[in-house]
Amino acid sequence: MSAQASQGPAKRKKVAFLDREATSVTEAFLQRLLVGIHTFLSNGLAVAGLTIILLLIAVAAFAPWMATHDPNLQNLSMALKPPSSANWFGTDEYGRDIFSRIVYGSRVTLYIVTLVTITVGPIGLIVGTVSGYFGGMVDMIVMRITDLFLAFPGLILTLTFVAILGPGLEQAVLAIALTGWPAIARLARAETMTIRSSDYIAAARLQGASSLRIIFGSIIPVCLSSVIVRLTLGMASVILTAAGLGFLGLGAQPPTPEWGAMTSAGREYMLDSWWLVTAPGVAIMVVSLAFNLFGDGLRDVLDPKSK
Amino acid sequence: MGRFFKRNKLKRAAQSLASVLVTLLLLVTLTFFLGQVMPVDVVSRLVGPDADQATYQATYERLGLDQPIIVQFGIYISRMVQGDFGTALLTGHQVLDDIIRVFPATVELGTLALLIGAGIGVPLGVLAAVQRNRSADHIIRIVTLLGHSVPIFWIGLMGLLLFYSYLGWVGGGGRVEIYYEGLVETRTGLLLVDSLLAGDTEVFWSAVRHIILPATVLGYASMASLCRLTRSFMIDQLSQEYITAARVKGVSEWNVVWHHAFRNIRVQLLTVIALTYGSMLEGAVLIETIFAWPGFGQYLTNNLLLGDMNAIMVCVLLVGVIFITLNMLADLLYKIFDPRTVQ
Numbered sequence: 267m268s269a270q271a272s273q274g275p276a277k278r279k280k281v282a283f284l285d286r287e288a289t290s291v292t293e294a295f296l297q298r299l300l301v302g303i304h305t306f307l308s309n310g311l312a313v314a315g316l317t318i319i320l321l322l323i324a325v326a327a328f329a330p331w332m333a334t335h336d337p338n339l340q341n342l343s344m345a346l347k348p349p350s351s352a353n354w355f356g357t358d359e360y361g362r363d364i365f366s367r368i369v370y371g372s373r374v375t376l377y378i379v380t381l382v383t384i385t386v387g388p389i390g391l392i393v394g395t396v397s398g399y400f401g402g403m404v405d406m407i408v409m410r411i412t413d414l415f416l417a418f419p420g421l422i423l424t425l426t427f428v429a430i431l432g433p434g435l436e437q438a439v440l441a442i443a444l445t446g447w448p449a450i451a452r453l454a455r456a457e458t459m460t461i462r463s464s465d466y467i468a469a470a471r472l473q474g475a476s477s478l479r480i481i482f483g484s485i486i487p488v489c490l491s492s493v494i495v496r497l498t499l500g501m502a503s504v505i506l507t508a509a510g511l512g513f514l515g516l517g518a519q520p521p522t523p524e525w526g527a528m529t530s531a532g533r534e535y536m537l538d539s540w541w542l543v544t545a546p547g548v549a550i551m552v553v554s555l556a557f558n559l560f561g562d563g564l565r566d567v568l569d570p571k572s573k
Numbered sequence: 574m575g576r577f578f579k580r581n582k583l584k585r586a587a588q589s590l591a592s593v594l595v596t597l598l599l600l601v602t603l604t605f606f607l608g609q610v611m612p613v614d615v616v617s618r619l620v621g622p623d624a625d626q627a628t629y630q631a632t633y634e635r636l637g638l639d640q641p642i643i644v645q646f647g648i649y650i651s652r653m654v655q656g657d658f659g660t661a662l663l664t665g666h667q668v669l670d671d672i673i674r675v676f677p678a679t680v681e682l683g684t685l686a687l688l689i690g691a692g693i694g695v696p697l698g699v700l701a702a703v704q705r706n707r708s709a710d711h712i713i714r715i716v717t718l719l720g721h722s723v724p725i726f727w728i729g730l731m732g733l734l735l736f737y738s739y740l741g742w743v744g745g746g747g748r749v750e751i752y753y754e755g756l757v758e759t760r761t762g763l764l765l766v767d768s769l770l771a772g773d774t775e776v777f778w779s780a781v782r783h784i785i786l787p788a789t790v791l792g793y794a795s796m797a798s799l800c801r802l803t804r805s806f807m808i809d810q811l812s813q814e815y816i817t818a819a820r821v822k823g824v825s826e827w828n829v830v831w832h833h834a835f836r837n838i839r840v841q842l843l844t845v846i847a848l849t850y851g852s853m854l855e856g857a858v859l860i861e862t863i864f865a866w867p868g869f870g871q872y873l874t875n876n877l878l879l880g881d882m883n884a885i886m887v888c889v890l891l892v893g894v895i896f897i898t899l900n901m902l903a904d905l906l907y908k909i910f911d912p913r914t915v916q
Binding site: 419428506509529 | 718722
């Protein structure tokens with residue numbers, strides 16, 4: 267390395283970092299990272315999506331400072347007031363400040379999305395790769411089970427699980443996660459099957475690596491990028507499903523400031539007080555749009571062939 | 574050689590039939606065991622809280638609940654095969670009768686929604702592909718992205734607020750104005766068709782005013798996904814060499830797009846549309862709740878809220894069967910219409 271550097275530093279300097287051949291794993295990684303970041307940043311919509319998500323996280327983290335009122339404080343003399351300088355998005359039927367409830371609702375949304383994603387991702391990834399790697403009987407059983415899950419529109423299966431588990435936020439998260447893993451498993455399985463018989467897996471096997479080591483060391487890292495893309499795009503539908511459950515009264519229960527439940531509660535007063543349903547709906551839409559945009563941008567970077 | 578292909582085809586058909594049957598069996602098993610873990614005492618629901626121990630015991634035994642679980646499962650399957658899907662716990666109605674009664678309303682809504690979704694989504698997708706990376710494409714992309722991101726129940730509420738409450742252009746909840754209810758004889762269960770058959774234009778227009786908003790809202794989501802898929806199918810085709818050849822030959826752009834490229838995506842599109850039809854059921858659950866639409870979605874939601882497990886399980890079974898059937902149909906369409914799969 268040092269010999270090379272001393273031989274032609276002048277020549278080297280002219281070649282941009284990205285154009286030169288990587289000489290180490292770290293360098294190759296850094297190059298790819300830079301190209302990826304550049305691709306992502308050149309997609310304005312994706313950057314907008316990421317910005318909104320970061321904002322959402324900030325709002326959730328600093329909710330007590332962002333909110334202008336206590337989200338659960340009832341004040342019947344202030345009920346159903348239209349948007350004003352005191353109550354930016356108006357007040358609901360109990361006189362609670364809608365803006366503050368939306369601010370606190372971001373915590374509920376993030377809680378659901380995070381919990382679902384960190385359960386669904388690893389489970390789907392492991393089930394899919396194991397099933398794809400071993401094939402045979404294991405694979406057949408897993409495939410039939412995922413077939414069964416994928417034979418339903420997501421919301422209806424989720425509703426069924428909620429019916430068993432009972433209404434509530436934790437139950438909704440569990441139900442959404444139960445319906446979510448098969449899609450990830452399928453994806454991971456398909457990726458595994460395409461790389462299962464490639465040379466570097468064979469090489470690892472010849473070196474005496476155990477199946478477990480091959481799956482975790484050589485297969486999962488390769489599947490990871492497409493799974494991450496799918497999970498990100500899936501976050502938008504997790505938000506919509508959770509909001510739908512809340513709207514039907516089967517998700518988060520009052521007085522939790524969940525956006526779907528807020529929309530549902532506002533329905534009764536909607537004809538006279540339009541702001542009750544407008545604000546939480548817009549919140550759901552903006553956040554879900556942000557995850558869709560971010561996921562799209564991420565796909566262009568991580569998984570360009572599936573575009 | 575011909576014979577070899579035929580046998581091969583038969584084998585493939587048998588294989589796919591077998592896998593469908595396995596999925597169906599799994600589905601029935603799933604609903605059975607879900608019914609087992611439901612935290613509901615079926616017997617006390619049936620006999621009421623005041624029944625004495627003997628009545629309770631009798632009903633308990635009549636339902637076969639004293640049998641081992643495997644035997645119960647056998648009874649469950651044999652009842653299904655005979656077409657007995659059990660009664661709703663709360664109303665005592667046959668669940669199957671209930672579903673047959675409410676289903677046409679959902680079919681009517683879903684079909685119209687699909688027509689709207691495909692009728693707008695497919696041409697928009699073609700336009701987006703032709704105008705790729707130009708402003709029309711970007712606008713369409715944003716419209717479809719919104720369709721993927723907006724909560725369908727919220728659009729429904731906003732639609733009601735704007736078009737019903739402020740503008741008064743459309744009807745509110747329900748399938749017709751309340752004073753037209755039951756005026757038209759039920760023949761197909763599809764109110765639009767029934768009222769036309771009866772020659773009652775007043776009811777027909779009332780029904781149109783009521784269905785147009787929920788169908789449009791429901792269609793919007795399917796429009797978004799159909800548009801995106803059409804766009805990517807078309808871009809695939811338009812980048813092929815035969816398109817360049819056609820252009821070089823001097824074929825007009827209109828003919829290149831519609832007579833060359835579009836013809837080649839019709840099969841793919843048909844398959845996707847068949848699958849989209851099934852996913853209407855999902856949106857219907859929320860839309861029917863908002864628009865007081867007396868269909869399958871509302872029936873399911875009501876039973877979910879009441880905790881009537883028998884009814885829920887039959888609904889779930891039905892949705893599964895519909896989806897499996899549509900999947901099979903989509904496969905079949907592909908095999909019939911794609912010339913490459915015809916031997």
